[in-house]
Amino acid sequence: MTAARRIIDMHVHTDDSPDADIPAGDIAARAAAGGLLGVGFVAHVDFHPADCCTGAFSAETYSRSLERAGGTPGSPLLLAGIEVGEPHLFIEKAMEKSEGMRLDFVTGGLHWIGERLLLDASGFAGADPLDLVEEYLRVCVEIAGSSPIDILAHLGVWRRGLARAGGLVDMDETRLWPGLLRRLFEAMADRGIALEVNTAGLRRPESVTYPTAPVLRFYRECGGRIVTIGSDTHSEPHVFYGLSRGAEILASVGFTEAFGFRDRRPFPYPIVV
């Protein structure tokens, strides 16, 4: 685990998601021991017919799990969130599914373009990667303009699938698609949607955050100020991986504060590197 003191990790899955296996209480204990400022829990709420998490979410079970975690001695701030896959298609269903539970934030994650899972090599089979990435950005613009989410997760996570497919992932989106990115960031600013710096890519062959530093710099140039840091923790041995590096990258492109969300409203805390 990378030292991650004074950071709120806003993207932590628990065993309430089928692809993750650590109980929320254990995460809270690890966060207390590691000196984190807080943990934003998420559970996958998916409806894409081919997604491994579709149909698994139960608001009742998840709420109970987070309540139990709240009793952890020395626990830092614990925030309750969900990660909605393809929110432009499924946000209404996801909110229905979550009815009755306390929700501090809703994260939107784009994993699928049609039948292509961009997190996996198979998603790029027989496709021109540039076409697919451009389409990914177009859908992100659609999400930002239409979906009532608080945080846009892992912008650029397609690098994971493309790297697995043996493709080159060092392209600079700010040079290839500046107009699309500007539309995306302006839509996010209009609707108060935060941009997440997801540090899971740091432990993968592509070895970058999603999004990369140039994209984060461009977000700031476009007026973007609300950023969250998230490790996308699913299981050992990568609990809270890369948070400090994520904070350093944010600081290097001019950010002095990152955000948590409570009751669906952002609150800042200083980035200390």
Ligand SMILES: [Zn+2]
């Ligand atoms: Zn995701």
Ligand SMILES: [Zn+2]
């Ligand atoms: Zn996630």
